[in-house]
Amino acid sequence: MTPGRDSERPRAFQDHxxxxxxxxxxxxxxxxxxxQLKSYWDGEETVARFTPEPHHTAIPGYVYGGxxxxxxxxxxxxxxxxxxxxxxxxxPEAEPGSIPFPRFxxxxxxVTYVAPTPLGPELTLRGRxxxxxxxxxxxxxxxxxxxxxxxxxxxxxVRMPEHLLGT
Amino acid sequence: MTPGRDSERPRAFQDHxxxxxxxxxxxxxxxxxxxQLKSYWDGEETVARFTPEPHHTAIPGYVYGGxxxxxxxxxxxxxxxxxxxxxxxxxPEAEPGSIPFPRFxxxxxxVTYVAPTPLGPELTLRGRxxxxxxxxxxxxxxxxxxxxxxxxxxxxxVRMPEHLLGT
Numbered sequence: 072m073t074p075g076r077d078s079e080r081p082r083a084f085q086d087h088x089x090x091x092x093x094x095x096x097x098x099x100x101x102x103x104x105x106x107q108l109k110s111y112w113d114g115e116e117t118v119a120r121f122t123p124e125p126h127h128t129a130i131p132g133y134v135y136g137g138x139x140x141x142x143x144x145x146x147x148x149x150x151x152x153x154x155x156x157x158x159x160x161x162x163p164e165a166e167p168g169s170i171p172f173p174r175f176x177x178x179x180x181x182v183t184y185v186a187p188t189p190l191g192p193e194l195t196l197r198g199r200x201x202x203x204x205x206x207x208x209x210x211x212x213x214x215x216x217x218x219x220x221x222x223x224x225x226x227x228x229v230r231m232p233e234h235l236l237g238t
Numbered sequence: 239m240t241p242g243r244d245s246e247r248p249r250a251f252q253d254h255x256x257x258x259x260x261x262x263x264x265x266x267x268x269x270x271x272x273x274q275l276k277s278y279w280d281g282e283e284t285v286a287r288f289t290p291e292p293h294h295t296a297i298p299g300y301v302y303g304g305x306x307x308x309x310x311x312x313x314x315x316x317x318x319x320x321x322x323x324x325x326x327x328x329x330p331e332a333e334p335g336s337i338p339f340p341r342f343x344x345x346x347x348x349v350t351y352v353a354p355t356p357l358g359p360e361l362t363l364r365g366r367x368x369x370x371x372x373x374x375x376x377x378x379x380x381x382x383x384x385x386x387x388x389x390x391x392x393x394x395x396v397r398m399p400e401h402l403l404g405t
Contacts, residue, residue, distance in 0.1 A: 094295045096302040104293035105302075126271035128261045129343070130398075135263040136344045137311050141304025176296070177303045180349045231297075 082163045083109035084117075084149040087156075087172030092231065097145035108142060110149035110198070112163065117150040117198035117210075123190055134188040139222050142196055143212045144180050147226025150198035151175040151208035155230070158203070175208065175228035188214065188221040206230050249330045250276035251284075251316040254323075254339030259398065264312035275309060277316035277365070279330065284317040284365035284377075290357055301355040306389050309363055310379045311347050314393025317365035318342040318375035322397070325370070342375065342395035355381065355388040373397050 085098045085108065096105040110119040121142055129135045153163060155173040163172075188194065194214055201209040207229050214222040252265045252275065263272040277286040288309055296302045320330060322340040330339075355361065361381055368376040374396050381389040 092297045094298055096294050096296075097304045099295070102293060102295060104291075105295075124271075126269060127263050128266070128269060128272075129263075130259045131261055135308075136347070137264045137304070137308025140307040140311065140347055140349075141302075144304050144307065177351055179351065180303070180307060180347075182307075182347045184344055184346065 081111055082165075082167065083111055084153045084156075084163055084172070085109055086167045087163060087165075087170065088152075088174055089172075092174050095145065097141045098149060106141070106145070108145045108149070110146050110153070110196075112153065113197075115199070117146065117153060119146045119149070119196040120193050121196070122193045125190070128190060129187075132190055134190045134194070136182070136184055139184070139188060139214055140180065140182045140224070142194070143182055143214065143222065143224035144177050144226060146196040146198055146212050147180070147210045147224065148175045148177055148228045150200065150210045150212075151203075151226070151228035154200050154203050154208050155205070174231040176231050177226060178207070178229045179227040181225040183223045184221070185223060186219060186221045189216050192216050201225070248278055249332075249334065250278055251320045251323075251330055251339070252276055253334045254330060254332075254337065255319075255341055256339075259341050262312065264308045265316060273308070273312070275312045275316070277313050277320070277363075279320065280364075282366070284313065284320060286313045286316070286363040287360050288363070289360045292357070295357060296354075299357055301357045301361070303349070303351055306351070306355060306381055307347065307349045307391070309361070310349055310381065310389065310391035311344050311393060313363040313365055313379050314347070314377045314391065315342045315344055315395045317367070317377045317379075318370075318393070318395035321367050321370050321375050322372070341398040343398050344393060345374070345396045346394040348392040350390045351388070352390060353386060353388045356383050359383050368392070
């Protein structure tokens with residue numbers, strides 16, 4: 072166990088994003104205004120949990136579809152990064168900064184809203200890899216409230232171009 | 239001209255959403271925390287303009303894809319409502335509350351990010367109707383920064399079910 076580490080919290084994929092690309096409103100740990108979504112492995116799937124704020128309304132009582140799309144987007148790019156890392160033998164339990172964790176961006180996003188998402192309970196996102204190459208990873212994501220899947224998404228994520236990494 | 243009306247501002251589609259379904263985080267005029275997107279006719283197209291906040295970051299210098307998806311979503315449902323209204327002979331210049339403006343929700347959303355969207359300038363969304371029936375309207379939306387189209391979206395919007403209208 073690493074000294075000084077909060078051993079109760081497993082490391083999220085987003086904990087490994089390099090500092091200069093860790094400001095995403097949806098999942099960047101360095102964006103204090105954002106959602107700071109955290110994604111983890113759960114066997115061969117990935118999981119993230121998020122509880123919307125009361126103002127994340129579509130119509131009263133239901134979650135805003137734009138937030139759902141945003142969470143799917145960030146869980147998809149996070150999953151893509153973790154898949155590419157795993158292919159390279161890198162697991163998120165490593166010390167942040169000690170490993171070259173990849174960073175992916177979204178090329179395309181599809182969301183199907185299969186049922187209204189109730190506003191209040193914690194939502195669970197689950198990701199599965201549909202297809203992956205060195206440069207491109209496609210994931211399927213579900214969003215659930217309790218046992219009910221309320222949205223299904225597909226994220227095509229591509230490795231972040233070098234000139235955007237700023238390194 | 240209606241007395242007391244700000245004659246400088248044309249009426250947006252969202253100005254007509256009934257009060258009990260006007261809380262959408264993306265476009266509801268009654269959500270003080272939200273984006274309050276406003277959509278208008280521009281000939282046979284629809285247009286909305288939005289300037290992201292500095293914290294709406296993807297990576298430094300670029301707009302968060304989740305925000306782009308959200309704006310496309312709300313401009314798509316707004317366009318769907320306006321199309322259905324126009325079919326019924328209703329134009330948004332009417333006095334809000336005086337006309338039964340329809341309300342649509344998103345069934346499916348697709349976004350293709352064709353270029354990074356610079357953070358700073360006002361963005362322009364343009365909508366075109368691809369297909370419309372009484373119950374379902376599909377729109378194609380572009381997002382531009384200056385003359386550059388940075389994202390393309392497709393929104394399948396369906397008329398809001400009566401039981402969600404709360405009326």
